[in-house]
Amino acid sequence: MQIYLPIAEVSVNAFLLLGLGGLVGVLSGMFGVGGGFLLTPLLFFIGIPPAIAVATGTNQVVASSISGVLAHLRRGTVDLKMGTVLLSGGLVGAFAGVRLFAYLQSLGQVDLLVTLSYVVFLGIIGGLMLIESVRALMRSRSNAVPKRRKHGIAHVLPFKSRFRTSGLYISVIPPVIVGFFVGVLSAIMGVGGGFIMVPAMIYILHMPTKVVIGTSLFQIIFVAAFTTLMHAWENHTVDLGLAVLLIVGGVVGAQVGTRIGMRIKAEQTRILLALLVLGVCLNLAFGLLVEPSEIYSLGNE
Amino acid sequence: MRVLAFLFLLLAGTSTATAQVEEGIVAGLSQNRVSIDARFVGSEILVFGAVKRDAPAPEGPLGVVIVVQGPNEPVIVRRKERRFGIFVNAENVTVQEAPTFYAVATSGPFDEVLTVEDNAARLVSIDESVWVMDTDATDNEQAFADALIRIRENDGLYSRQESSVRVSQNTLFDAAIQLPANVTEGLYQARIFLTREGRIIADQVSYVSVQKVGLERWIYNLAHDLPLVYGLLSLAIAIAAGWIASAAFRMFSRT
Incomplete structure (x- = not known):
């Protein structure tokens, strides 16, 4: 069934969009990532103009993250205090990021910057996660007690605070910095930032994996909502028709994903996420390196 | 048989001096507005009409050229280049006036229906309607204009359909123009040209409004x-x- 999208001004298959939303929703619920880093390139691929894909993608991320975070809240796996601390840094970062984006746009080459940031960050994060999670899996196979590093930089800095749900007593400075940094990146890359936030929480803040996913979703809601509003207000690029179809697929997928996530081991979840991140990274890198069949492209002013 | 008829017309046309007989166009469109709703998957505009004559038809082959074009909009054409091993947008050229939709339909092979001079004078074919002004940004303006036309042809926005206008009894003609789903809103213009021996002898303009x-x-x-x-x-x-x-x-x- 074809449907005409009022803002994107293209006609696409409604079931394809529902399916895409569903797929990304499942990943969102399983891994605690908003799924924007996957959804946005997929939307480009089916012919949605990039500016509209980015803006509408963030709206879908809001819906699937809410659906996911409610499931996590009931299971008590959201550290609200940590989420709020991260968010305070995140919103400031997102605002700074939007400004930086506008500045780079005035210089031109913003597309290249976006793609390069994707390749670099996805590559680093995916690679590190894969190595770490394979090691962790091998440790658990050999029946050794998994050793978590209990003391990092977060323990020695001032302004210490107790995060009960995470079982941590650490300084608030690292979470605020992590939040800010992720906020900047999510504004530039047009994503919620979960794929950066999740590893940062695990490896920098040493939060337990179970808590990480719910907490990440919690703060993604606000960052994505802020970004959606900015895009709708400044660029008129949020397509409600597209958003509704993606959302319907996404919210159902997120519920399914949360249930799948409860059944598989944390280490396995991490390997899967790492492979996914690396896959997207390689795909984007390939696009930069290989000569395109059409070297010309059209753009609006 | 057709070849014979064509030869005969050609002979007749050259032997008798082309008498100036007034011929005009009476034409209409199947619809004056195209509505874009949620189920819009493109539309078809039917252009039909007749040749109006006060005297018997003059000699020389008759041709009909129909041009449907969408509103003009500026567009940036960018070219990628390999720099430091990766492909990045390098040169770019802004085309101030490029039609968002352009379909040409003719009653026969384009070059036979319309002379080069009249094509240039009345801006009929796509390459006459899209051109890039000289800029310092590049020394190959034509390549950018060609790229714009090529990309829009692949998107189904620009097209040239030769021999798609049906002409019957040397008087009645009709053609169907396809509007794809990705058309831009605005006022569309349908130009109809009547030609004899490739020279334009009459023309008419109609409008179609395309709206959500x-x-x-x-x-x-x-x-x-x-x-x-x-x-x-x-x-x-x-x-x-x-x-x-x-x-x-x-x-x-x-x-």
Whole structure:
């Protein structure tokens, strides 16, 4: 069934969009990532103009993250205090990021910057996660007690605070910095930032994996909502028709994903996420390196 | 048989001096507005008409050229180049006036129906209508104009259909022009040219309005007129949908 999208001004298959939303929703619920880093390139691929894909993608991320975070809240796996601390840094970062984006746009080459940031960050994060999670899996196979590093930089800095749900007593400075940094990146890359936030929480803040996913979703809601509003207000690029179809697929997928996530081991979840991140990274890198069949492209002013 | 008839007409045309007989066009369109709604998958505009004559038809082959074009809009054409091993947008050229849609239909091979001079004078073919002004940005303006035409042809926005105009009894003609789903809104122009021996002897212009209607129109207007309200509405839908899905699944898993 074809449907005409009022803002994107293209006609696409409604079931394809529902399916895409569903797929990304499942990943969102399983891994605690908003799924924007996957959804946005997929939307480009089916012919949605990039500016509209980015803006509408963030709206879908809001819906699937809410659906996911409610499931996590009931299971008590959201550290609200940590989420709020991260968010305070995140919103400031997102605002700074939007400004930086506008500045780079005035210089031109913003597309290249976006793609390069994707390749670099996805590559680093995916690679590190894969190595770490394979090691962790091998440790658990050999029946050794998994050793978590209990003391990092977060323990020695001032302004210490107790995060009960995470079982941590650490300084608030690292979470605020992590939040800010992720906020900047999510504004530039047009994503919620979960794929950066999740590893940062695990490896920098040493939060337990179970808590990480719910907490990440919690703060993604606000960052994505802020970004959606900015895009709708400044660029008129949020397509409600597209958003509704993606959302319907996404919210159902997120519920399914949360249930799948409860059944598989944390280490396995991490390997899967790492492979996914690396896959997207390689795909984007390939696009930069290989000569395109059409070297010309059209753009609006 | 056709070849013979054509030869005969050609002979007749050259032997008798081309008498100036007034010929005109009486033409119409199947629709004067195209509505874009949620189920819009493109549309077809039927152009039909007749040759009006006060005297017997003059000699020389008759030709009909129909041009349907969408509103002009500026567009940036960018070219990628390999720099430091990766492909990046390098040169770019802004085309101030490029039609968003351009379809040419003719009653025979383009070069036979229309002379090069008249094509250039009346800006009929696509390459006559799209051209790039000299800029310092590049020394190969033509390549950018060609790229623009090529990309839009692949998108189904520009087309040239030779021999797609049916002419019967040297008087009646009709052609169907396809509008794809990705057309731009605005006032479309349908130009009809009547030619004898490739020279334009009459022309007529009609207009078609292409517009969003209903919900599509409402959403589009809201997004542009009240962007903050629109943004909040988008968020409200997202929040409500997320909550409803969560609540629904909880009920489902309890039972």
